[in-house]
Amino acid sequence: MPELPEVEVMRRYFSAAVEGQQIVRVSFHDPLDKIFKSPREALEKALTGARFGETQRIGKYFFAHIANGPWLHLHFGMTGDLVLYRGNELPKYTRFSFHFQSGQNLAFCDLRKFGVIQLTDDPLAFVKELSLGPDLLKINPEDFSHRLRRGKVAIKTALLDQKRVAGIGNWIADEMLFDCALHPLTPAEKISKEQAQQLWESGRAIVEQAIAEDTHYGAFPAGFFVHYRKGGALHPEYPDSPVEKLTVGGRGTYIVPARQKAGN
């Protein structure tokens, strides 16, 4: 689920769900503590009886301020999700749960357990430590261009590099490259300033559209590449050029060969 738009939508969902609510207890459902990067005792102590204040999102990293306390950081990995529920039956793949005074509960679900739950005193210091780049929705086109057009790595790999720009994930990178008619293996340093500008515009447009649609991809406009992002699919504008799958930087990468030619 989680690239920038999903995390932003979850941030809003989280804020609405926890507003004004007191946490009466929290519960842990990951026996080997893979996703708890802070000790259970610390999480329990910081959260029990507390309320959340403001929230922040930088790239795919989410932070919620615990009133009069530290911040809670959530990362959703590949399969993380937030699910509001009532009653005692945990949603599938619940790894952690907040239990509010209202009787409402909020589960952090994560099938693959690549997610992260941890405390931090300072979100900005936290992302600085990771050398995280500026958020795609905040960065200006000049900085974007400068950070992207560096090195001999494939442009696809550069787009996914969170240290350059934060928030772009695998499907958005493919969508941007399709939109800009760029081949994913084009070396980053071969991208022109104009192409970088185009990628910047494309990236924001895609992300804003995704947020506006609450990340329900099915609701995206018909021309979006995401609808055809599988081997052999036919984009209506390229009926003679079936979608091809490559592997770039270890990630599945889909292109319309007639539109995205190498060395261009």
Add this chain to the structure above:
DNA sequence: TTATATGTTCGATA
């Protein structure tokens, strides 16, 4: 059975 999945990190190598 093998391959793949919307992400990040770590070790090896250059």
Add this chain to the structure above:
DNA sequence: TTATCGAACATATA
């Protein structure tokens, strides 16, 4: 020291 690459992580589904 920096850049790059591939493997690893955990689990379900095609």
